[in-house]
Amino acid sequence: MTDNGDFGPITRNRRRATITSAKSETVKHRNGATASTSDLTSGAKARESFTKTLKLNEDSKQKCDPYDRMSCHKLQESMLSSASGFKNYRGILNWCVVMLVLSNARLFLENLLRYGILVDPIQVVSLFLKDPYSWPAACLVIVSNVFIFVALYTERKLAMGSISEKAGLLIYIFNLTVILCFPVVVVLKLPSITPVGGAFALGVYTILFLKMYSYKDVNRWCRERTQVKARSLSRSLSCPSSPSASSRMQSHVSYPGNLSLRDMYYFVFAPTLCYELNFPRSESIRMGFLLRRLFEMLLLTQLLVGLTQQWMVPIIRSSMKPLQEMDYSRMTERLLRLAVPNHLIWLIFFYCFFHSSMNFVAEILRFGDREFYRDWWNSETITYFWQNWNIPVHKWCLRHFYKPLLRRGAGKLLSQSAVFFASAFFHEYLVSVPLRMFRLWAFMGMMAQLPLAWFVARFLRGNYGNAAVWLSLIIGQPIAVLMYVHDYYVTHCQDDPTITEAL
Numbered sequence: 001m002t003d004n005g006d007f008g009p010i011t012r013n014r015r016r017a018t019i020t021s022a023k024s025e026t027v028k029h030r031n032g033a034t035a036s037t038s039d040l041t042s043g044a045k046a047r048e049s050f051t052k053t054l055k056l057n058e059d060s061k062q063k064c065d066p067y068d069r070m071s072c073h074k075l076q077e078s079m080l081s082s083a084s085g086f087k088n089y090r091g092i093l094n095w096c097v098v099m100l101v102l103s104n105a106r107l108f109l110e111n112l113l114r115y116g117i118l119v120d121p122i123q124v125v126s127l128f129l130k131d132p133y134s135w136p137a138a139c140l141v142i143v144s145n146v147f148i149f150v151a152l153y154t155e156r157k158l159a160m161g162s163i164s165e166k167a168g169l170l171i172y173i174f175n176l177t178v179i180l181c182f183p184v185v186v187v188l189k190l191p192s193i194t195p196v197g198g199a200f201a202l203g204v205y206t207i208l209f210l211k212m213y214s215y216k217d218v219n220r221w222c223r224e225r226t227q228v229k230a231r232s233l234s235r236s237l238s239c240p241s242s243p244s245a246s247s248r249m250q251s252h253v254s255y256p257g258n259l260s261l262r263d264m265y266y267f268v269f270a271p272t273l274c275y276e277l278n279f280p281r282s283e284s285i286r287m288g289f290l291l292r293r294l295f296e297m298l299l300l301t302q303l304l305v306g307l308t309q310q311w312m313v314p315i316i317r318s319s320m321k322p323l324q325e326m327d328y329s330r331m332t333e334r335l336l337r338l339a340v341p342n343h344l345i346w347l348i349f350f351y352c353f354f355h356s357s358m359n360f361v362a363e364i365l366r367f368g369d370r371e372f373y374r375d376w377w378n379s380e381t382i383t384y385f386w387q388n389w390n391i392p393v394h395k396w397c398l399r400h401f402y403k404p405l406l407r408r409g410a411g412k413l414l415s416q417s418a419v420f421f422a423s424a425f426f427h428e429y430l431v432s433v434p435l436r437m438f439r440l441w442a443f444m445g446m447m448a449q450l451p452l453a454w455f456v457a458r459f460l461r462g463n464y465g466n467a468a469v470w471l472s473l474i475i476g477q478p479i480a481v482l483m484y485v486h487d488y489y490v491t492h493c494q495d496d497p498t499i500t501e502a503l
Contacts, residue, residue: 119306119310123309137200152261154175155216176209182205187202199431206430210393222256254277267279270365271362271365271367274392296356297360315337316482319331320486322334373388379466380465382457397423421447423446439487441487
C-alpha cells in the first residue's frame with residue numbers, strides 16, 4: 001500500500017513532463033513543417049505580452065466601474081421617435097377605445113334625454129309592408145324562379161344540341177334583360193311596394209342576374225372545352241341529399257352532369273356569384289358554429305334597427321330645414337353628426353351580412369369557400385378597398401367582366417373604368433328605383449372613386465393612404481344619405497302634412 005501510494009504521484013508527474021516535452025520539441029504548422037525552438041520562444045513571449053494587455057484592460061475597467069455606476073445617461077432616442085424602433089402602442093389603443101366608448105355613451109345619453117325612446121318594432125314591419133295582407137315584394141321574389149327555369153331549360157337544350165349557340169345567346173340576352181327590367185316596372189307601377197321592400201326585391205334580382213350570367217359563361221366554357229353534344233343527363237353530385245351521396249360528394253362532376261334542378265338551386269342559394277361544376281364542400285355541419293352565427297344575426301339586426309330609429313332618424317329630421325334653406329354651416333354640422341352613427345351602422349351591417357349571414361348559409365349548405373372579405377380595413381389605396389371588402393362581387397367582376405375585356409384588347413385603365421361604371425349603375429339601380437326618383441347621387445359617388453383612387457395612390461402612402469380611405473367611407477356615405485333623404489322628402493312628403501310632421 002505504501003509503495004503504490006508513493007509511486008502514484010511520481011508517475012503522473014512523469015506523464016505531464018513527457019507531454020510538455022513533446023509539445024516543446026515538435027509543433028507542426030498547417031503546411032506540415034515543424035517549428036524551431038526560437039519560433040516557440042517568440043510565440044511564448046507574444047502570448048505573455050497579450051496576457052499582460054488583457055490584465056491591463058481588466059484593471060482599467062475595474063477603475064472605470066465606479067464612474068459607470070455613477071453615470072445616468074447613454075446614447076438613445078425618444079420612445080415616440082421613429083428611430084427608436086419602439087412599436088408597442090397597445091396602451092394607446094386601449095385609451096382610444098375607452099375614449100370612444102365614453103364619447104358615444106355621452107351621445108347616447110344626450111339622445112335619450114332629448115328625444116326619449118324612439119325604438120318601435122311595429123314601425124319596422126311597416127317599412128316592408130303597407131298592408132299586412134298584401135306581400136308584393138315577397139311575390140316579386142317568388143316570380144324570380146321563372147327566370148331560373150328558363151336558364152336551366154336553355155342550358156339543357158344547348159347541351160343536347162337542340163338549339164344553336166346563337167339562339168341560346170339570344171334567349172340568355174332576353175332572359176337577363178327581363179331579370180333587370182321586370183322588377184323595375186313592378187316597383188314603379190305598384191304603389192303598395194314600400195321603398196325597403198322594393199330595395200330587397202331588387203337586391204334579390206340583381207344577385208340572380210349576376211349568378212345567371214356566370215352560369216351561362218361557365219357552361220359555355222365547358223361546351224367549348226369538350227365539344228361534346230350530350231343527349232342524356234346524369235344526376236349532379238354537387239348537392240348530395242343522402243348519406244350515400246354524401247360519401248361520394250368529392251367525386252368530380254363533369255358537363256353536362258351538372259345541369260340538374262338540384263345543382264341549379266344549390267348554386268342559387270350558395271353564398272357566391274361565380275358558378276362552378278364542383279364547389280368545395282365541408283365535411284359536416286357544425287351546430288355550435290351555426291348557432292353562434294344565428295345568434296349574431298338576430299342580435300345585430302335588432303341593434304341595427306335600434307340605432308337607426310334612435311340615432312339616425314332624429315338627425316336626418318333635423319337636417320331637412322338646413323338643406324332647404326341652404327345653410328352651409330348647419331348642413332356641415334348635421335353632416336358631421338350623421339357621420340358617426342351612419343358609419344357605425346355600416347360597420348355592424350358589414351359584420352352581420354358578410355360574416356354572420358353568409359357563414360350561416362355556407363354552413364347549412366356545407367359550402368367550403370368562406371373568403372367573403374379580406375383585410376379591407378388596412379387599405380392604403382381606394383382600389384385595394386374595393387378589391388377586398390366584397391370578395392364575391394370582386395371575383396365575379398374579375399372573372400366575367402375585367403379579364404374578358406383584357407382578352408378583347410382593352411387596356412387596364414379602360415377595363416377598370418368599365419368595372420366602376422357597372423358598379424355605379426347597380427348602386428343607382430338599387431337606390432333610385434325603390435325610392436321612385438332618379439338623382440344619380442350614388443352613380444356620381446361611385447364614379448368619383450376613380451379620380452380619388454388616382455389621387456390617393458399618387459400622393460398618399462402608408463398611414464396617410466389608409467386615413468384617406470377611412471375618411472372617404474366616414475364622410476362620403478352620409479353625404480349621399482342626406483342627398484337622397486332630402487330629395488325624397490321634397491318629392492314625396494313635402495305636400496303631405498302628416499308625413500312632414502312625422503319626418
